[in-house]
Amino acid sequence: MYNAAGPAMTSPSGIVTLALVGLFTAASPPSPAASPSAPAQPTRTAPVILYTDAPSGPTSGGENNHGGYLSIFGKNFGDRSGLGTKTKVFVGTAEVANYRYLGPSVVFGKQRIEQLTVQVGALGKMKTGTPAPVKVVVNGVASNTDQTFTPSGGRVLFVGLNGNDANAAPNDIKRPWRHLQDQPAQRGAYFAMRAGDQVVIRGGKWSDADGIDTTWMRFGKDATKKGTATGWIHITAHPGPINGNAIENVSYVAPADKAGGIQGPWSAIRGVSGSYISVSNLHLAASATTKSDGAPINTQYSDGPWRIVNNELGPWPSTLAAPENAKAGGVAGGGNPLTVYGNYIHDIDCASGRTYNPLENHGIYIDNDGAYDIGWNAIFAIRGGNGVQTYNNGSGGSQVTNNVSIHHNFFYGSTGKHGVNIADGSGAGFKVFNNVITDTTGAGIRFNSTEIRAKIWNNTLFNVNRSRNPRLGALANDSTGKPGGIDVANNIIWPFPGTAYTGGTVGFGSESAWTNNLFYGAPDAPDKSTATNAVVANPQLANPGMDFRLQPSSPAKDKGAASVAGVVTNDFNGVPRPQGSGFDIGAFELP
Numbered sequence: 001m002y003n004a005a006g007p008a009m010t011s012p013s014g015i016v017t018l019a020l021v022g023l024f025t026a027a028s029p030p031s032p033a034a035s036p037s038a039p040a041q042p043t044r045t046a047p048v049i050l051y052t053d054a055p056s057g058p059t060s061g062g063e064n065n066h067g068g069y070l071s072i073f074g075k076n077f078g079d080r081s082g083l084g085t086k087t088k089v090f091v092g093t094a095e096v097a098n099y100r101y102l103g104p105s106v107v108f109g110k111q112r113i114e115q116l117t118v119q120v121g122a123l124g125k126m127k128t129g130t131p132a133p134v135k136v137v138v139n140g141v142a143s144n145t146d147q148t149f150t151p152s153g154g155r156v157l158f159v160g161l162n163g164n165d166a167n168a169a170p171n172d173i174k175r176p177w178r179h180l181q182d183q184p185a186q187r188g189a190y191f192a193m194r195a196g197d198q199v200v201i202r203g204g205k206w207s208d209a210d211g212i213d214t215t216w217m218r219f220g221k222d223a224t225k226k227g228t229a230t231g232w233i234h235i236t237a238h239p240g241p242i243n244g245n246a247i248e249n250v251s252y253v254a255p256a257d258k259a260g261g262i263q264g265p266w267s268a269i270r271g272v273s274g275s276y277i278s279v280s281n282l283h284l285a286a287s288a289t290t291k292s293d294g295a296p297i298n299t300q301y302s303d304g305p306w307r308i309v310n311n312e313l314g315p316w317p318s319t320l321a322a323p324e325n326a327k328a329g330g331v332a333g334g335g336n337p338l339t340v341y342g343n344y345i346h347d348i349d350c351a352s353g354r355t356y357n358p359l360e361n362h363g364i365y366i367d368n369d370g371a372y373d374i375g376w377n378a379i380f381a382i383r384g385g386n387g388v389q390t391y392n393n394g395s396g397g398s399q400v401t402n403n404v405s406i407h408h409n410f411f412y413g414s415t416g417k418h419g420v421n422i423a424d425g426s427g428a429g430f431k432v433f434n435n436v437i438t439d440t441t442g443a444g445i446r447f448n449s450t451e452i453r454a455k456i457w458n459n460t461l462f463n464v465n466r467s468r469n470p471r472l473g474a475l476a477n478d479s480t481g482k483p484g485g486i487d488v489a490n491n492i493i494w495p496f497p498g499t500a501y502t503g504g505t506v507g508f509g510s511e512s513a514w515t516n517n518l519f520y521g522a523p524d525a526p527d528k529s530t531a532t533n534a535v536v537a538n539p540q541l542a543n544p545g546m547d548f549r550l551q552p553s554s555p556a557k558d559k560g561a562a563s564v565a566g567v568v569t570n571d572f573n574g575v576p577r578p579q580g581s582g583f584d585i586g587a588f589e590l591p
Contacts, residue, residue, distance in 0.1 A: 047087075047136040047143040048574060049074040050113065050376065051341045053280035053309040054234045055150060057198050059122050061171030062156030066097035066121040068198035069239050070134075070149060071280060071310065073105055073342055073376075075574060077114045078138040080245055086139050089118050091149045092132030097121025100239035101247050106310050106344045110378040110410040112573070113342055115310065117239045117247065117281075120149065128153040129230040152231040154196025157189045158238075161204045168192075176202060181211035181218070190217055194224050196231030201282070202238050203248030209258035214291070216252055218263040219274030219302070227276025232307075235262065237281040247281060252296075254286040260294040261286065264302035264333060267397065271303045278307040286316040288352070292326045295365075299333030301396065304370060307339045315347030318361055318384060325351045326361040326384065334368030334396055342376045350384030350416065359416045362389040368396035369427075371403040378410045386418045386446075387411040387437070392425025400427035400451055408572055411437040411444075418442040418476075419464065422452060430454035433564070434572050434587050436548050438462040442469065443476040444493075446504070452481050457564040458490040458571070460548050460587040462541075465499040473503030474522075481511035488514045488530070490560035490568070492539050492586035494521045501526055516561040518585045535559050539586065548572075549588045556585035 050073050057068035070091075078087040084099040101117040108114065116136060126132060129152075133145035155170040163176035165187040179188030180201070189199050190211070212218035217235075219225050227233040237250040254260020261284055264274040284296035296313040299306050313330035320326055330345035350361035361384030366372055369392070379387045388409075392401040404426075411419040419437035422430060426449040437444040437459060444464035445456060456475075464474045474495040475488070486508070493501050501522045502508050514530040518539050526534050540554040541547065550556055560583030570576050571589035579589050 045076070046141050047074060047076045047078070047138045049134060049136060049143050049147050050574070051309065052134060052147050052149065053236065053307070054198070054232065054278055055148070055307065056152040056196065056230055056232045057120060057149070057234055058154045058156055058196065059120055059126065059151040063119065063173050066119045068120060068156055068234065069100065069117060069200065069236060070096070070120050071115055071117040072134060072136060073113050073115055073310065074136070074143065075112060075114060076138065077102060077116050077136060083243060083245070087116070088137045089116065090135045090137065091120060091123050092126060094124035094126065096123070098242045100242060101245050103245060105342055106312050107342050107376060107378040111342070111376055113376060123151060126151050150230045152196030154194070154198065154231055157192055157197055157199045158202065159189045159199060160202035161206070179208060179210060180216055183210060183212045190225065193233060195226060195228045195233065195276070198234045198236065200236060200238050201250045203250055206250065206252040207255050209255050209260055213263070214258040215260055215263050216254070219265045221269055221272060223272050225273040229276065232276045232278050234278040234280070236279070249283065250281070251283045252285065254290040254294050256287045256289040257291065258294065259291045261296045261298060263298045264300035264306070267301045270301045274302045276305060277302070278309065280309040280311065283312040285314055286318070288317045288319040290316065290318065290326070292320060292324050293328055294326070295328035295330065295332040297331050298328055299335050299338060302333065302335055304335035305337045305339065306335050308343060309341045311343045313343055313345045316349060316361070317347065317352055318349045319352045319354070321351055321354050322356055322358045325358055329362035329365035329385070329389070332365040332367070334366070334370050335372065336370035337373060338370060339373045340364060340377060344378045344380070346380040348382050348384045352383070359385045361385050363387045363414070364389070366390045366401060366404060367392055369398035369401050372405065374404070374406045375408045379414070381413045381415065383415045385416045386421035387414040387440070389421045389423060390426045391423040394425070400425050402427040403429035405431045407431065407434050409435045411435065412439055414440040414442070416441065418444065418446040420445045422446070422454060423448045425449060425451070427451040428453040431457070431567055432459060433457040433568050435459045436572060436587050437464060438545065439466060440464045441467045443472045443503070444474050446476045446478070447481070447486060448478040450479050450481050453485050454487065455567060456486065456488045456491060458560065458568045458583070458585070458587060460492045462492070462494045462548065463496050463545060466496045468496065468499055471503055471505065473500040475502050475508070476504035477506050477508050477511070478504045480506050483510045484513050486512040488512060489516055490564055490583060490585045491517045492556060493517055493519050494539065497521060498523060500524065502530060516559060516585060518556050518559070533561070535585065548586070550584060550586065550590050552590060554590070557590055558582035558584060560585045
C-alpha cells in the first residue's frame with residue numbers, strides 16, 4: 001500500500017492510490033485527469049494530531065522486546081529525514097523506542113493527512129492500564145495532547161505467509177502464524193489472541209478464507225476473543241524496518257463465493273466476542289462473486305467499540321444478482337461506538353453488469369443503532385450505491401439508528417446514488433459537517449426518514465445530481481419528518497448545471513430550517529423556505545471541481561451563522577473557526 005519514495009502510493013494492482021488518480025473505470029464520471037487534487041495546507045508550525053489507530057497496546061515483547069506499534073495521524077509532522085531526531089514521539093513523559101514510518105497516510109491525496117508510525121517500547125515502565133497523552137514534537141514544537149495510549153500488558157502475535165501454525169510463538173517475529181484464523185483446523189493467531197494483544201500481519205498477497213463462515217477472520221463464540229477498555233485487540237500491518245519508511249503492503253482479496261474480510265459476531269452471540277477491536281493499515285478488497293455479506297470490514301452485530309483507521313478498502317466489483325446481491329459496503333454493520341477514520345474506500349459495485357441493479361452496496365453502510373463517528377475518509381467511485389448510507393429496517397434488533405457524525409470526508413463519484421443517504425429508520429443525533437461532496441449521480445445529501453433529527457452544517461456540495469433527475473436536487477427529501485428536524489446552515493450548494501437546489505417526493509417544508517446557505521448554479525432562485533439569510537452568488541472557489549477552498553474575495557466569507565459553533569470548531573483542513581468576524585460558508589474557512 002505504501003511507497004516511501006514520495007507522495008504517491010501504489011496498490012498491488014498498480015492503481016495509484018495516494019494521489020487518487022487512475023481509479024475510475026470508463027463507466028465512471030469524470031475522467032482520471034479531472035479528479036480533484038488536494039488543497040494545499042495552510043502554513044503552520046505546530047504539529048497537529050487528529051487521531052491514532054491503537055488506543056492501547058503491548059509495551060514489551062515483539063521485536064527486540066519493544067512491544068507493539070502505534071500509528072499517529074495528523075499534520076505538520078516534519079520531513080522524513082528528521083524522523084527520530086527532529087521529529088520525536090512521546091507517550092506521557094517517555095520517548096518511544098524506535099521510529100518506523102513518516103509520510104503520507106492512505107488519504108493524503110485528498111486530506112493532506114500524514115502518518116507517523118512507531119514502536120512504543122517500555123515507556124519508562126508505565127503502569128499497565130493507565131492512559132497517557134501522545135505527543136509529537138517537531139523541531140522542539142509540541143503538538144496537542146488530547147489523544148492517549150494505554151499500556152495493555154498484551155503480546156504481539158505475528159502472522160505471515162511463511163508462517164507455521166504448529167510452532168508459532170507470541171512475541172517472536174521469526175515464528176509467525178500462517179493463518180489469521182483457520183476454523184476447520186482450529187489454528188491460527190485468532191486461537192491464541194486475547195485482550196490487549198496486537199496481531200501484526202506481514203506483507204504479501206493474501207486470499208485465505210478458512211475463518212468462520214469462509215471469512216479471513218470472524219469473531220465467534222469464544223469469550224476470550226474480546227478486548228477491554230484498557231486492552232484493545234489491534235489488527236494491523238507490519239510497519240517495516242526501523243527508520244525504513246516502508247510499511248509492508250498487506251493486500252487481502254476475498255475469493256469468489258466466500259465471505260472474506262474481517263467480520264464481527266452474528267446476532268445470536270452479540271456481546272460474547274469482538275468488542276474493543278481496532279483494524280488499521282491494511283488493504284482489503286473482494287472479488288466479483290464474494291458473498292453478499294462479504295464487506296472488506298463488516299462489524300456485523302458487534303456491541304463495539306470498533307476502530308477502523310487508515311485502510312484501503314476496495315475494489316469490490318460485485319456482480320451478484322438480486323436478491324443475493326451484496327448488501328454491505330467497504331465498511332458495514334453496527335457498533336456502539338464505531339469509529340471510521342482516514343480510510344480510502346473506493347470502487348464498490350452492486351450487481352455490476354446485471355439488467356437489474358438494486359444499488360445496495362455502499363461505501364459505508366450503517367444498519368443498526370449505536371454511535372458512529374465517520375471522519376477524514378476519502379470515499380470514491382461508489383458505483384453500487386451511496387457514499388454513506390444509514391438504513392434501519394429493524395433486523396439488527398433496533399428500530400431506529402441514532403448518533404451518527406459524518407465530518408471532514410471527501411466524497412467523489414458516488415455514481416450509483418447519493419453522497420450521503422440518511423434513509424429509513426434514521427433518528428436523532430445526526431451531524432453532517434465539513435464534508436466536500438462532489439460529482440454524485442444522485443443528490444449530494446438525501447433524506448427519507450420520519451424520525452430524522454439532523455444538523456447539516458458547513459458542507460460544500462458541487463456538481464451533484466449529475467443524472468439531471470428532475471425529481472432530485474442538490475439536497476432531496478422523500479419523507480415527511482418532524483417539524484424543524486433538519487437544520488441546514490452554512491452550506492455551499494452548487495448543483496450540476498441545469499438542476500435544482502432542492503427536490504424529493506416531499507421536498508423541504510416545515511420539517512426543515514434553512515439559514516445562511518450559499519446557492520449558485522441552478523436555473524431558479526432558492527425556494528422561499530430555504531432562503532433565510534441566503535447568499536445567492538458565485539462562491540468563488542479556488543478552482544471549482546478541483547480545489548474547493550474559498551478565494552479571499554468570496555461572498556461566503558464571514559456570512560455563516562454562528563449557531564453551528566458548538567459542533568463546527570474548525571474547517572475541512574483543520575483551520576479553527578471562525579477566523580474573521582463570522583463563520584465562512586462551506587467546508588473551508590479563509591485563514
